[in-house]
Amino acid sequence: MTTSKTTKSTSATRNALLEAAARVMVAHGSKALTLEAVAREAGISKGGLLYHFPNKEALIAGMLQQLIDQKTASLKHELEQDDAPDTPGHWLRAYIRSYENHNTHSGAMQSALLAAVAENPELLKPWQEKFADWQRQIEASELDPAIATVIRLAINGLTFAYLFGLGVPQESLHKQVIETLLKLAQQ
Structure with a gap:
């Protein structure tokens, strides 16, 4: 072979x-x-x-890394597809669209995150580092850093609403929320 x-x-x-x-x-x-x-x-x-x-921790770490890799690939794809790459908010808009196009409400993600926290909170370190990197990208998006951060936190909140079944918006409202966030990321 x-x-x-x-x-x-x-x-x-x-x-x-x-x-x-x-x-x-x-x-x-x-x-x-x-x-x-x-x-x-x-x-x-x-x-x-x-x-x-x-061991089990290596398996959970592998699940979490797979999710990071999938999200990163989705984000890269969205950055390449953006029709206004040289405008303020470019990276943030790609982040929003990658949320929509990456199945972040999956049971696999929920399971991996819950297992990581239950097994060993240190397993979340790669996620913490990746989110810190994304936050730096968001703050550098040439938008007001506070507005850009509110948008990221709204996306993260939407993710967790689906993950834990916490006040999940109906589909029409969900679409309106995403459209609103994309508009905010264009200012």
Whole structure:
């Protein structure tokens, strides 16, 4: 097998294990996340799982990193698609649209975040660092930093409303909220 095929196979197995872990937590809660349950769900031996993730914390860290990678890729895509890249608020508008286009209300995200906090709050450090970086980008967006930060916090609040079922707005209101935030990010 060539290195390229081995890398693709390893990546595919890692992704299958991360998806299996999310399915276990969505179906049974974070307490049910065991290496045995994930291996069984993925149809792989526990030894095969341990090759990729030597312990439960590494598995949860992998889930969280996968979410960061997906959000970052979505954000990059939105930055490239923006029709006004050299205008104030460009980065912030991409952040808003990436929220809409990245399935942030997924059960997998909720499970990974809850499991991370329950297992070891230190596992959230990559998320904390990424959000700090995004905050710096938002403050540098050439908009009033307070307004830009309010917009980010509104998006984060919307995310958590969906994650925890806290006053989730109806679809029409949700769309109006996003449109309002995009307008604010153009001023």
